[in-house]
Amino acid sequence: MSLIKDYELKKQLKKLSSIHGSGTELISVYIPQDFVISDEISKLKDEQSQSSNIKSKTTRLNVQNAIEKMVQYIKLFRKPPLNGLAVFCGNISSEQAKTNIQLFSIEPPQPIKVNIYRCDSEFLLDPLYAMAESRDSFVLVVMDGREATIALLKGTHMTVEKKLRSFAHAKVRKGGASAGRYERAISESINDFYKSVGDSINDVFLKYNFKINGLIVGGPGPTKDNFVKAKVLNYQIKIIGVFDTGYTDEHTGINELLEKAKEVLAEQEVVKEKKIIDRFLGEVANNGLAAFGYEKVKNMLLNNNVTKLIISEDLELTNVRYKCSSCNEEIDAIEEGNARQTRHSCGGSMDIEKQDDAIEEIIEIAEKMNIEIIFISAQTSYGNEFLLGFHGIAALLKYKT
Numbered sequence: 001m002s003l004i005k006d007y008e009l010k011k012q013l014k015k016l017s018s019i020h021g022s023g024t025e026l027i028s029v030y031i032p033q034d035f036v037i038s039d040e041i042s043k044l045k046d047e048q049s050q051s052s053n054i055k056s057k058t059t060r061l062n063v064q065n066a067i068e069k070m071v072q073y074i075k076l077f078r079k080p081p082l083n084g085l086a087v088f089c090g091n092i093s094s095e096q097a098k099t100n101i102q103l104f105s106i107e108p109p110q111p112i113k114v115n116i117y118r119c120d121s122e123f124l125l126d127p128l129y130a131m132a133e134s135r136d137s138f139v140l141v142v143m144d145g146r147e148a149t150i151a152l153l154k155g156t157h158m159t160v161e162k163k164l165r166s167f168a169h170a171k172v173r174k175g176g177a178s179a180g181r182y183e184r185a186i187s188e189s190i191n192d193f194y195k196s197v198g199d200s201i202n203d204v205f206l207k208y209n210f211k212i213n214g215l216i217v218g219g220p221g222p223t224k225d226n227f228v229k230a231k232v233l234n235y236q237i238k239i240i241g242v243f244d245t246g247y248t249d250e251h252t253g254i255n256e257l258l259e260k261a262k263e264v265l266a267e268q269e270v271v272k273e274k275k276i277i278d279r280f281l282g283e284v285a286n287n288g289l290a291a292f293g294y295e296k297v298k299n300m301l302l303n304n305n306v307t308k309l310i311i312s313e314d315l316e317l318t319n320v321r322y323k324c325s326s327c328n329e330e331i332d333a334i335e336e337g338n339a340r341q342t343r344h345s346c347g348g349s350m351d352i353e354k355q356d357d358a359i360e361e362i363i364e365i366a367e368k369m370n371i372e373i374i375f376i377s378a379q380t381s382y383g384n385e386f387l388l389g390f391h392g393i394a395a396l397l398k399y400k401t
Contacts, residue, residue, distance in 0.1 A: 003373050004363050005109065009132050010313060011357075012106055013125055019092050021121045023059040026090035027066050028124035029074075030116040033084045037077055040115070044071050047117060062091040063119060065101050073103055084112030088123045110157040131157070136213045136268060139204050140261075141197065142245055142253035143219045143227060145190070148197045149250045152204060152212075153258065160250045162200045166193040191230070198232025205237055213268055214240035218257035219248055240264055276374050277382045280310060280394055292394035294334055294358065301365050305398050309366045312392030314378040317358035322350040334358055362393070 019026065031040050048067040054060035066089040073087065086106045093100035110131045118124040137154040139161075150162045167189055205212050215237050217224050224242055233239075243260040247253035283290035289307075291300050294317060300306050318335045326348025342350045366373050378387045386392065 003367060004360060006132065007360060007363055007375075009106065009109060009128070012104070013128055013132060016088060016104060016123050017125055019090075019123060021062075021090055021092075022096065023056060023062075024120050025059050025062040025066065026120055026123050027063070027070065027088065028116065028118045028120070029070060029087045030112050030114065030124075030127060031074075031080045031085045031087070032112045032115055033080050033082055035080060035084070035115055037074060037079060040074055041071055043115075043117060044074070047119070051119075062099065062101065065099075066090045066103075069101055069103050073105065081107045083108045083110060086112065086128060090123075110154070136265075136272075137208070137211070138213055138240075138265065138268075139201060139215045140254055140257050141201060141215065141217050141219075142248045142257050143197060143217075144221060144223045144248050145193075147248050148193075148200075148219075149248055149253060150197070150200055150204060151250065151254050152208075158254065158258070160254070161204050163250065164193070164196055164200060166190070190226075194227050194230040195232050197227060198230070201237065202234045205234060210234075210236050213272075214238040216241045216243070216257060216261045216264070218243040218245040218253070218260065220244065220246055240268060270380065273374070273376050273380070274382060276308065276310060277376065277386055280386075280390075280396060283396065284390075289397040289400060290394060291397060292390040294362075294391065294393055297393050297395045298362060298365075300395050300397060300401075301362065301369070301371070303401075304369065305401065306366070306369075306371050306395040307398055308396040309362070309371055309373045310386075310394045310396070311359060311362070311373065311375055312378055312383065312387040313375050314387055315359060315392030317393075318355050319358040319361060320355045321353040323353045324348040325351055359393075 029040070029044070031037075044067050048064055048071075051060060051063045051067065054063060070087055070089045073089075074085075077085070084107075086108055087103065088105075089103040090101065091099050092102045106128065108128060108131055112127065116124065116127075137152060140151045140153055142149050146166050148164045148166075149160060150164075151158050151160045201215065215233070217228060217239060228239060228242060241261050241264040243257055245253055245256045245260065247256060280290055282288070284292070291297055297306075297309070301309070316337045318337065320333050320335050322331045322333065322342070323329070324344040324346060326344065327346045329344065329346075330353065331350065341352065344350050363373060376386055377383045378392075386394070
């Protein structure tokens with residue numbers, strides 16, 4: 001998923017999460033890629049029929065109208081998109097006496113796995129939040145002396161990359177001169193297995209140009225530790241955790257490892273963010289290679305003087321063109337949040353001619369120039385300081401101006 005799409009998804013989720021129904025009248029539907037559209041329409045019509053039992057007349061009408069709007073929208077599809085479809089519909093009016101049934105549709109960045117229908121006072125957004133939470137990817141391997149499973153984790157989407165079996169001989173008690181040969185054969189087979197697992201992991205990192213954040217190793221017994229000590233991995237691969245698991249298969253074993261590594265995975269994002277903010281603050285303190293604020297950063301981008309672009313996830317900037325209703329003068333401005341109508345010095349009202357997302361424009365410029373873009377959460381103390389103290393947008397520079 002491009003960063004523009006990532007940004008747009010988070011913006012949509014922020015908008016949807018701010019909507020609250022006066023009753024259980026906000027409908028969320030998740031349709032997997034392999035789900036038959038006609039079956040989904042039948043399910044929705046069944047729900048529409050059952051909604052006639054809702055006691056409140058207002059809520060009942062809102063739910064029925066929302067379902068009808070959903071049915072008409074879903075009929076436009078012959079089949080769901082590649083990753084499925086998430087549709088949200090309901091009365092979003094904040095005024096009790098007014099009704100405003102609106103529909104929102106999102107094609108998720110990762111496959112939807114389960115068909116869901118939910119009617120509540122809030123939209124069900126957890127599955128999409130999980131997809132948008134992490135832009136990082138990790139390789140997971142679970143192994144013992146007999147087998148290994150290698151998987152790639154991207155956000156919340158897991159794919160098994162390879163499964164290997166060990167050809168190491170079971171330990172056989174042999175007396176005399178044969179005992180030494182058997183021990184050496186077993187040792188060589190184990191080392192060959194470690195090398196095969198290491199080569200397969202190296203191949204996965206190479207396949208993704210080493211743009212994977214790290215490796216997590218798990219499994220029962222000492223095999224995983226001996227594998228790590230065997231030094232069969234490319235020197236660029238960072239092992240960020242080793243955990244005990246009871247299984248080594250692609251379902252139970254990988255899921256168990258993922259559960260045990262949750263805290264480590266969460267820390268990786270925080271550490272990465274803190275490191276970039278510390279570097280930025282150091283440059284600012286020394287009047288070094290840093291710029292902040294929308295206009296300065298945009299100017300540096302257009303002059304090809306940016307190595308890293310840093311943006312707060314909570315930053316909202318709108319590029320607005322106003323036109324005076326009296327003297328027809330046009331003025332361009334950057335507004336925080338949504339544009340608001342204002343007055344001109346001549347007394348006329350400044351009407352909004354057009355408005356665009358200013359952050360989206362910045363991201364698009366940076367992506368075209370292959371500049372690394374880093375989003376910073378505002379939920380941490382340093383992230384909040386970056387948003388409030390440095391206008392939520394900054395750049396590390398190539399040279400001083």
